[in-house]
Amino acid sequence: MSAAKAVYPIQILRQTVDISALANNYAAKLLLCHQRGPSGHHIAAGIHAHMIASGFIPRGHIRNRLIDIYSKSSRLSYAEKLFDEIPEPDIVARTTMIASYSASGSPNLAKEIFEKTPLRIRDTVCYNAMIASCCHGNDGHAAVRLFNEMRRKRFEPDCFTFTSTLAALALIATREEQCKQMHCVVLKSGCGLVTSVLNALLSAYVKCAFSPFVSSSSLFASARKLFDEMPVKDKLSWTTMITGHVRNKDLDSAREVFDSMDQDLVVAWNSMISGYVQEGLVVKVFEMFRKMQSLGVKYDDFTYTNALSACADWSLILHGKQIHAYILRIEAKPPTDFMVSVTNALISLYWKCGKVHQARNIFDAACTKDLVSWNAMLSAYVSVGEIDEAKAIFDEMYEKNVLSWTVMISGLAQHGLGEEALKLFNRMKSCGLEPCDYAFSGAITSCAVLASLEQGRQLHGQLIRLGFDSSLSAGNALITMYARCGALDAAYKAFLTMPCLDSVSWNAMIAALGQHGHGAKATELYEEMLEEYILPDRITFLTVLSACSHAGLVDEGKKYFESMKEVYGITPCEDHYARLVDLLARSGRLTEAQNVIQTMPFEAGSQIWEALLSGCRLHGNMDLGVRAAEKLFDMIPKHDGTYILLANMFAAAGRWDSVATVRKFMRDRGVKKEPGCSWLEVEKKVHVFLVDDAVHPEIHQVYKYLEVFVLRLRELGYVPDTKYVLHDIVSEQKEQSLSTHSEKLAVVYGLLKLPREATIRVFKNLRICGDCHNAIKFMSKAESREIIVRDVKRFRHFKDGECSCGDYW
DNA sequence: CTAGGGTTAG
Known part of the structure; x- marks a missing residue:
């Protein structure tokens, strides 16, 4: 190999007259460079420079070799330049260039060259390169079409053809027959015993089994048969089969394959462990972890992250700390940095166990941090509500992805900073980032916080246009948004049109009905949820109990409370008792x-x-x-x-x-x-009113109208109730001013500004007072309008002089 | 072929 390192005495080369000898010399040197891999690539560039200096023009296989080497050392432009200089490129040059474009992520350029290649000079290798390029560009269908084309045109497929085409089948993963057909073709060809081809076939079977269009059991049976009959199984064969079963949630079969394994593969152990982590089988996780140690199977970074995430998910801080200590002792000598992924797993372990400070220490001590580390730290601060710290992290990030924005947006929304969250959502879009459905969920929650129905509706529209309307998280957020904006019907419609529901969806809808005072409907929906075999959780009971409480369903509520522990094994917490007492x-x-x-x-x-x-x-x-x-x-x-x-x-x-x-x-x-204030949305703007408001620009008009209006209400039988004077008291002199509670002002503003047929939706930061409750009943009658008021606890629908609460407070 | 970072319900 020392030849590749040799210095080239230019004088000697210049003296050489015989060009073919020179060419042979270059060819031999480039071959050595090629065989040396990356370090050889660098030398090849030197040889090329030498060619130029000595006036030698590379042609034929020498030029092809240079193109190949340049594309492999990510100097695509040099390769392109060499290729473009060829008047009539041969098939090797073209194939090399196709492979270069494929590797550099430009499948369209690869395709262009392929299509310009006349059929008479094409060969199997050229097709192989193009099929691989299609797979690389995620176009499995195109790859399969090429495979069929080459067979029609009587090109003989080889091992590489099969592995690439099978990868394409795995990519599209739709049809069982396709796998079986390909299986037959492979067996008839000379590649039926080649492990790499059989691995690809195995992987295609397993991937197709996850497609919703086929029955996984029959595909798994075929895959398993193939696997069992394989003459030689390598690392990839074992792990493909094991992870296939794991992803199919069939841990028993996975374990069976795992136990029959004749070698110790860390990857297989890791796959098995990750299956146990996902199913929450913590005991199994630690059993495997310990067994690895006693058998002398060396842990890798995946092993650690798997085990640590099990600890994080189950709040097993002591186990987590032990693993942390083990890592420090065995793997790295501080301050040397260990694998970033392990650092990240540690950060998430600590914050999920409530130790944000520890998480921060690890974060600060880490020599290398990647985006995941920053996002983990961001989530940590958001989870404990340290919004300022979260903002600091967010601002400091030199690189942000959709996930970072999502965490920050929903973090702000969760802590009541709806306006700021929506601003951030818009900023994200103006940065050219496409929000994902989770980001939308955060923005929609902000609308729920702000009670901004119009903005919420707009986001709903965008969601549909972007094709996110089947998203579970966005759908769930929509239910709550509509409900909290007072549009119960829209919430119910969102609930009904969702393609699939989870416990969060049911909880959200039950809560919505409860908050709007429909206790009986809420409990009905709860019963329906049970019939759908969705298990209630602690939040379900919180919502059902509040629903009963708002509607006066005392005995029903008591019954549900009892069933909680007895039937569902959920121990009531303080919030549950608080609702029972309420x-x-x-x-x-x-x-x-x-x-x-x-x-x-x-x-x-x-x-x-x-x-x-x-x-x-x-x-x-x-x-x-x-x-x-x-x-x-x-x-x-x-x-x-x-x-x-x-x-x-x-x-x-x-x-x-x-x-x-x-x-x-x-x-x-x-x-x-806390000063009382009420607000409502008029033409996409939120108008806020305080007690005895003197700030709102149109307040005089409101007072003027109210003065006359109260007289009309009195005629209908409204009697101001002075015992509620103290409910909203701010200072002594306000005692007499009953008529100026903020909710009354907001309702009157709505009467003045909203179209005749529109429902008036008013929101209040405190509880509505008894006098306002009474007055608004009369208002709804006098004006024949539907008025909805959300106070801090619940919703009230006023219509025809009645309130949906039935005067049950 | 495996892991580490997200969302929605009270």
Whole structure:
């Protein structure tokens, strides 16, 4: 091999007169360069330079060799230049160029050369190159067409033809007969015993088995038969068969093949382990992991990432830490960087186990980070709600992909920053990135947060145009968006038109019905879900219980609560108990609610006491109410809701002295009430109104209308209810100004600005007050309009002087 | 041929 390294004495070469000897010399040297691989490629460029310097023009096989070497060393432009200089390229030159274009990802240029090649000079190798190029360009159908063409034209397929064409079949993966036909052709040819061809055939069978158009069992049977009869099985044969079974979720068959394996292949171990990880069989994962060690099978990066992701998914921080320690001890000596993928698996292990700080340490210590590392860190901060940190990471990223944007958009949306999320979604598009369906889900959620129905509808339209309308995540987001924008019918329609549903879809729809006060329909849908064999989870029960609570279905709710543990084996958490207490307290069964609190397996938290307190306010149980309030003052002294509920409870009973005491309390402790505000969308713009608003540009028109309107409402029987004065109190002097609650202003604005037939949808950040509730009932009658109000807890539909809540608070 | 980063429901 030292010849390739030799220095070429130019003087000697120049003296050579005999051109053919010179050519032979060059040819021999280039052959050596070719055989040496990448390092030889560099030398070949030097030889070429030498040719130019000495006036030697490369032709024939020397030129072809140079083209080949240049394309393999990613100097495609040199190869192209040499090729273009040939007046009448021979078949080798053309084939070489086809292969070059294929390798550099330009299948169209390869095709151009192929098509310009006259049939009389074509050969099998040339077809092979072109078939491979089609596979490379993901056009399996074109590859199969070429294969058929070459057989029609009586070219003899060889091993390479078969492997490429079989790869094409695996790519299109639609028809079983095609695999079987090809199998016959292979057997009849001389390649029926060649392992690489049989591997390709095996892989085609297995890939076709995942196509929705064929029955996988018969294809797997054929694949298995082929596999069992293979005279020589190599690494690829074993792993293809094992991963085939794993991807078919048939772990038993996979294991059977695995156990019959006569060699120790890390890849096979990894495939088996990843199957167990995906099915959540943690015990099996660790069993395999330990067995590898005792048998002396060396772990690779895939083994580690597999095992670590099992730990992450099951929050097995102790196991994860052990593996981490093992890696540090065995694999790398800090600060040497270990495989990036392992670093990434560690980052995700720590944050998924709630240790974001540790994750950050690993992130900071890593010498090399890739996009996955950055995205993992971004997700970590989003998951714990550290939005500022997440933003910092996002801004710092030198490279972002659709996934990065998706995480950030939905992160913002989840934390209530709907406007910012939508801005980011648009920025993403203006950066020239095509949002995927997950990115859309984030944007749609933002519309739900903002209650912006128009923007939501527009996104829905875009979704359909881009062909994402069958996406599960986007569909689920749409259900919630429509429901939270007050368009329950649209939500239901989205639910019904989805091609497939998962538990999230059902939960979303049940929640939607519940929030809109249709408790009976919500429970009906829940029963339907069970009939579809979808198992309820802890969120299903949260939504079903709230639905029952809003609709006063006390006994049903209790029944569902009982079934949770007894039938479905889900242990109720604090939120479940809080909903049970709410259900009982709201319906006036306060003693029963109290019993639940006393017999619960844990100490009641603030959610539960608040549920009890609001029940007491509703049913005027002062003693119990005060006790609940005291608990809340201990637990969350700065929370304004407690003071307001308590004050309203006293006000309703006319105990004004106590009201004053509560208010003084609040002032002394420096607790500020969250100011009430309401908003609605008019012509794609969101209009916000505050209590006693003086900011909105058209507020005077609203007041003017309201003044006359109230008189008309009084004629219909509306009596302002002064006991709700305190609900929305901001300061002393506002006490008398009942008529200026923000929800009233927003509804009146809607009456003034929206078209006659349009439904008015108003959103409020706090709970609607009793007087407004009453007034809006009259408004809906006086104007014959449908008015929908979403407060912090639920939706109310006002129509013909009635509210969908049936006055059940 | 295998792994590490995403979404939607309360």
